[in-house]
Amino acid sequence: MRGAYFKESFWTTDITSTLGYDTLLQHMNDGRKNCKEFEDFLKERAAIEERYGKDLVNLTKKKSCGQTEINTLKRALDAFKQQIDNIGQCHIQLAQTLREEAKRMEEFRERQKAERKKIETIMDSIHKQRQLQYKRTVDSKKMYEQRCREKDEAEMNVSRCNKNNMNQKQQDKIYAKLAHSKVTAEDADKTYQQNINQLDKVREEWQKEHIMACMFFENQEWDRINYYRNAVWTHVNQLSQQCVVVDGICEEVRKTLEGCIIEKDIEHFTEGHKTGDKPPAPIPYENFYNNVRSTTPVIRRAPLQSASMVPDDPAYAAVGGFSAYQ
Template identity: 25%
Template sequence: MKHGQISTKELADFVRERAAIEENYAKAMVKLSKMATNGTQLGTFAPLWEVFRISSDKLALCHLELMKKLHDLIKEISRYGEEQGRVHKKSKEEVAGTLEAVQLLHGVAQLLPKSKESYHSKCQEYERLRKEGTSQKEIDKAELKSRKAGEALRRAVDKYNAARADFEQRMLDSAMRFQEVEEAHLRHMKGLIGSYSHSVEDTHVQIGQVHEEFKQNVENIGTEMLLRRFAESKGTGRERPGALDFDEYRLAPAQEGKYVCIQLGVPGAAEALPHPAPAFPRTQEEPEQSVPDPGLEP
């Protein structure tokens, strides 16, 4: 169970590191998007920078979304780690008797060889005295000691067998309890890994869709479209300017209602614009003079 708690902590550390990687990747994609935004807007290639910017922004969002999912998973792992600690504490309380059984069996097992050695020693002493023809009193005394040693050994053996049986039962119960805890732990850990796998898989699907959209957008923007957009942005209109006619300039004569036409010898100059001659104020001493009409001169 101790290793289970270590595994839970290590899994949380692993997911946390992956979330940090996704966050850094998202920041890098945002930086790349700004780079596309700052790309030159002059020339025929300019519209394609917008395609790069949109794709980079969407990729950044994909990795940020995965980062959020991983942080949620870390919280779930932490909650499971706390629950796991409570389960382990309860299990240890339930199997506390097993530790006592182990200690009892260990103590009895240490006494058993001593009892066996004492019994054999007393029996050998009794056998030796009987063969040597020692007094009956000594033989009876040795026999009594051997019997007592035998009874002590029998009690030690019975105690050992009882302790061993209790130990086996308690160990079996504890092992089954530990196995249940470990199986539940592995199932929960696999569920957490499944959540991690699904989150990464969903993000990869989204990234694939973004790449496919990027590819399609690039294919949809053909060379002719780029050239047409550039021409439309730089052009001044769709209609051609018409041809111009030369307008003949006419000078107005001094007399009212008379005009002077300046012939410049330009073919097609059939029309002339009237321009009255400027009138200057006369002084009192200056008599009014008439200007002869050039057309009336002989």
């Protein structure tokens, strides 16, 4: 069981006070502001998602990724770039979805504002009427009390007149004033009572309207909190779904990478680019002087060589650390 309702909790004992109503109205305006803040949050998040998505799409178009790779690894990298593009498109789509959610929040907020405006107009009118009638009642009460005092004063004058010797003219004047004061006092009394009755009618009408306004505000607040809660719930569901979609996209990349077989890629490259299956033959040593044909003996200074480094050739003789051509 609920223990507190708006219609039971926002009253004051002062008939002219609007404190309870003003408190409710401030709370409703704060609720509308909170909805606007979430709406702006969704719009900003949408802008971020759109920028991120477009950056991912542009990245796949402008930047190379394994451009010279071949065979199964190339197919995996091509799939990787395509799926990154798909992720970018998902973020762009999410941005559009978030803008639609922000638009729905805006429509809800404006609808509640328009509905509440009707109640506020009625309450403003009844408050003015109540204030005006209360002022009339207070003024009529003051007038009534003033006329009563005047009548009492006139009666006292008549009493004094009877005790004192006054001429007939003075007595007639005092009695006439008494008669007039009685009439004005009775008129003031009637006016005062009429204003009291009218104020009571206004008070009853105001209380009825105040109860209706409280019930309306409470229903609106119920709807607002429920809508706000569901909007946030929807938002996080959209983000979760985005993660599921992105995970599915990444799974496609993982599948292509599972199909990347290192042996096949190496074999594919080897078969497509092989240049021969025989290595080069050893390069033989060629003595420069064996190719020289000269009639004049030439003596050449050569570096010291160990016995194992001197060629087995009769044309050479080691003399004093020099090799001389014989």
